[in-house]
Amino acid sequence: MIMSPLIQTFVLHFGEMGSRWGINRTVGQIYALLFVSERPLNADEMADALGFSRSNISMGLKELMSWRLVKLQHLPGDRREYFSAPEDIWAIFRTLAEERRKREIDPTLSMLRDALMAKPATDAEKHAQARLKEMHDLIELTTDWFSDVQKLDSKTLAQLMKMGGKVTKLLEIKDRLLLGLGGKGPEEQETNG
Amino acid sequence: MIMSPLIQTFVLHFGEMGSRWGINRTVGQIYALLFVSERPLNADEMADALGFSRSNISMGLKELMSWRLVKLQHLPGDRREYFSAPEDIWAIFRTLAEERRKREIDPTLSMLRDALMAKPATDAEKHAQARLKEMHDLIELTTDWFSDVQKLDSKTLAQLMKMGGKVTKLLEIKDRLLLGLGGKGPEEQETNG
């Protein structure tokens, strides 16, 4: 299979980026290729297109499967395994986030909690624990929030994001409501910009 | 300088995590050490505590400075350079996000935009471009949103995050307001839960 220059550029860039994020180049390229492909691909096609050995592709796919980032399917009358990336890019994003959480965030939080249980023996330890507490709380806050937000459907999520910093406007409105509906009316409508 | 077991565990874990995120172990450990330290440290102290060579520390610090993650200062009557991590952990988080954006997100967006300019020659390219557009939009949306939210002060940000998925409640209220203030009154107050 021959990749058009357009696709090739993307695949190469993505592989490069992957390697900056602790994902190996092969895996990044495989995923990029699957992501833009209009149909599922089998391992030989990928090996051919990317110029990697068959076994390298096999390992890359194994990795991607452990991340739940690829779907495996069979084509009628063909024994080979065909792979594809999910249609919904938000779903990809979520899966990535979930897996990363499970693999990296959770163990880190657990380590921090353990460290916080110990009785500080010195001033240095007391200070260190205070810092670890800050880190723990920040991580917990951001990931809990993230997992909450993640549960929203794509449409709501997009709507929310499009508002950007303007969510604060909503917070102000909320506060005003809670204060007993004093204050101003709906002239706050540019909130929707 | 001798690290207590508590600090050592943290430093080691952080170095390990770093290496999963494309940050080398030394750099991760240096930062962890600075993060929990109650006072600024000089390069020799770090080399000693972590068991790395002086030159390795020097390179690590250079890297951390390029990320704007450490502050350099001088102590009165001491010619050596002392380093520390910012007090405010949110500030650290923001800096990290900004730098990562500058280095990785922006170039990726630019590559995607370029790819989208090309006239698709084949069906495969047409499909690929549609996918790249999805990716471009997702990245742009999330990063724009992130940079907006990033500008909020820490307190507002924390407030927002503590709400988690409940922000949708705010959206509902907003929609109701925009629909001309029909609908219900302030009995929606559990929004604050």
Next chain:
DNA sequence: CTGAATTTTCAGTAATTCTTGAAACATCTT
């Protein structure tokens, strides 16, 4: 069951990235 097709494993090699000591460089003190 047999054998063809396909996939996975794995040990060895290749490539990359990390780490170091030595030398160069810089800055201060006298």
Next chain:
DNA sequence: AAGATGTTTCAAGAATTACTGAAAATTCAG
């Protein structure tokens, strides 16, 4: 300006990670 102190650079060696081909394992058709 010389010497002391401190920092950076860099080439080479060490360690890690990626990649491959060959062999083993699996799957399926007949």
